[in-house]
Amino acid sequence: MASLRAYRRFVLVVWQFFPLVWTFLRDRRRFLLFGGSRRVTEEMRLRRAKRLLDTLLTLGPTFIKLGQLLSTRPDVLPPEYVDVLSELQDRVPPAEWEGAREVLEDELGPVDEAFDDFERDPISGASLGQVYRAEYEGEPVAVKVRRPGVETLVEADLRVLRWTLPVVVQFVDEGRAFSLSNLADEFAKTIREEMNYEREARMLTEIQSNFADDPKICIPTVAEERSTERVLTMEYLPGTKITETEELDRMDVDRSAVAERLQRAYLRMIIDDGVFHADPHPGNLAVQADGSIVFYDFGMSGRVDEFVQEKIVDFYVAVADQDIDGILDALVEMGTLSPDADRATMAEVMELAIRDARGESIETYRVQQIVGKVEDTLYEFPLRLPSNLALVLRVATVVEGVCVTLDSDFDFISVATDYLTEQGYRERGVREFVDEKREQFGDAGEALVDVPPKLDDALERTNRDDLFVRVGVEDHEDVVDTLARRLVLALFTGVSGVAATLVFVLRPEALRVTLALVGVTALFAAWLYRSFRKRRGVRATPQFTRHNLQERERAGNEGERET
Incomplete structure (x- = not known):
């Protein structure tokens, strides 16, 4: 019975989403099987986002919840979709x-x-x-x-989503496919927990109980x-919705203080307590006359393990100190940034992000330069969103939006820096740095004692022609295997071609043998040609170093001077 309902829901979902899918397919190929891609304008995306909103509302609770989750995931959807789907927070029949x-x-x-x-x-x-x-x-x-009856409907819809996800990921880039897979896992887990x-x-x-000592946080x-x-x-x-700024002003509530209180509450939940309210959209937050914040709806709540807490602290401390390398290291260790990412380009991206978060002015031309570098040098943006950090990112994104609504000059980094300093996290970071350097100096001292004898032994073995070197090659992209395969195919192609020529010249009456050898030669040649046509052939992943970027900038500046 459950499977039958899931099949019926699958047909309904496909029918509802078919117009959007058809549109997206035509964006890639104007006539589906051929033709160039279509240029999609901001107005077109806005119209499609509104159509998606209506579709989600039509399909009911599960898809409304999915839309609410998507509205907090800029790594999955373009900004226009995020803005439109945010209306689902308040538009539930x-x-x-x-x-x-x-x-x-x-x-x-x-x-x-x-x-x-x-x-x-x-x-x-x-x-x-x-x-x-x-x-x-x-x-x-x-x-x-x-x-x-929402339980059976949700289970049927989750089954439909599991069926359709493998198809959807075929039409998006690898980065979004990663985020979609994590989103699906997160969604199934959170919606069951929320019920x-x-x-x-x-x-x-x-x-x-964690906030029992804070009278300004009401739960x-x-x-x-x-x-x-x-x-x-x-x-x-009772309370006033946190984004009703005019009413808060009429109540003579200090909105800047409320924004800081909200940010500190979430920093405490995530960094100190390890359990947090994970659905901070404006409908779930209210303010009382004395500036106290009321939290509603704890269905979407999450936990943070000690490792993630530690890495989040490292990230915040690095942001507070404007330590770009520390930020990138924390992102890599958390799994949100690929270890193979070009650190020079990502460092510039993070620098701009920090300046933007602080409200500092950023030159438009510099933004365009960095965006151009990212587009020109990377096949995919190397940021990922592991499932254990999805709710944390959701909270950070939504809370920042609420705080900016309360106070347009709200400085997230300044508040986080003050909190980390008060709680002793920055001092702890300094101590860990000193301990690390002390350990490194100790290792260096041991090396000064151990290396000379080993070096003398290596030189002596070299003089005796008794030195062997063992080399291990890491080949994650199978470059060596691919080259070997091509060499073998090229050898077989050449040998069979030569054999066909010799048979044709020396034994013209053996036409069948000649044709068979020609066929074998053509087969090997086609196989060899196909190996060069495949995208997974021998190519290096595009990477930029700081030197590459400076060379390109100098070339661009010289070109501008010449014109």
Whole structure:
């Protein structure tokens, strides 16, 4: 039955997405099988993004949730799509009360007996559930109810996504294929976790206990006796939506202080506590009259292991110190940057990113130069997004957007630097640096003692003609195998060609043998030609060094002077 539903959903999904797929295929080949690629303008992308938004809304909760996740992934979608899909945070159609009532009664019994009072109209809606106001034991509460029948629908849709992903990745570059695969794994994991309200209650309670000493961070208390896997009852904490800046100004709330408080709260959750609220879009954040921040909806919460915490600290410390090499090292160790990436170009990219984050002016021509270098020298941008960092990046991106809305001059790096300094992380980095250098000096001292005798022994063996050198060749791209294969094919082609010529000249009556040898020669020649045509042939991965970049810049400057 589940498979049958999945097949029906697959047909529906294909039907809904077919117009978009057809359009994207024509972008690559104007007439599908031939013709040049089409130029896609910003207006065209905007229209397609709106069409995608309507499609996701039509397909229901799972795809609405997928769209919400995609709206925070600029590594997967162009900016126009990210902007349009962000509307899904606030545009989720409400479910009928009768369906919610059935869920409530199945979990808690009759609604009027479980609660003192219960409002039938939801105060907020989400893709997987919706929230109602109620009264329990004389106190106002918020009751989150899972949408009826959403479990079977989600499982069918996840199966459809697993079927379609291998097809989708064939039409994108390798970098986006990597991100899409991780996105699919992340999405399946998070949507199942988000449907489990018992898990949400545990995460909410843990994060609340971590901030028990901070009165400016408000997290609702769970009413455990009225909470189950499909119903979550918690303290009702009212507040003004965090992005309603005019209302905050009317309340005389210091928006800059709120932005800094929000940023510090997330730095604490990720770096110190290791458990964090992972869905900080404006609908889940509110501000009270005294500037306190209220957090809602802990369904999408995550954990950070100690290794990732350590590397995030290294990254932030390097950013605070504007240590470009340290930033790149941290990104490589976290798995977000390919070790084979051209560090010179990536260093310039990171330098611009830091200047932009600090609000410093950046010359347009320099941006164009660096973008040109990236496009000219790399087949793919070497940034990746491992699944264990996907939620962290989502949080960082969305929180920064909220903070900038509150304060257009918000300096993320300055706040992070102050926090790291106060918590002693930068001092720890200095100590680790000193210890590392001390260890290096110790190793160097040992080497000064050990190397001379070994060098003398090597020279003596050289004089006796008793020195052997063992060489190991790393060939990750199979260059040597490819060259050997081509040499063998070229040899067979030559030998069979010569044999065919000799037979034709010396034994003209043996026409069949001659034709057979010609056929074998043609086969080997075609095989050899094909090996040169394949993209995985012998070619080096394009890399730029700092010297290469300087040479190109000098050539460009000389050309400008001549004109």
